[in-house]
Amino acid sequence: MLTLAAQVDENAVTPGVIGFIAIILVAGATILLLLDMTRRVRRTRYRSEARERLEAEARGEILPEDTPDGPAADGRTPDAPR
Structure with a gap:
């Protein structure tokens, strides 16, 4: 048997x-x-929050x-006291 390892x-x-090219492609x-x-x-997270x-x-x-999308129709901000 021929051994090439030696x-x-x-x-x-x-x-x-x-x-090198293979590693770059994998990365x-x-x-x-x-x-x-x-x-x-x-x-997916945004859709579940909206739902x-x-x-x-x-x-x-x-x-x-009260949604975080913006101010209410009467001009109040959602964080403003009622």
């Missing part, structure tokens, strides 16, 4: 340019996946002018 210097073996794909995941989680706010309004727990 002829190769283990300290001189490197991944080379192809290995880039990972970053893009993380950005996409963050965007999707944020969108909860609408359900609370329908139950009469909060008034539409």
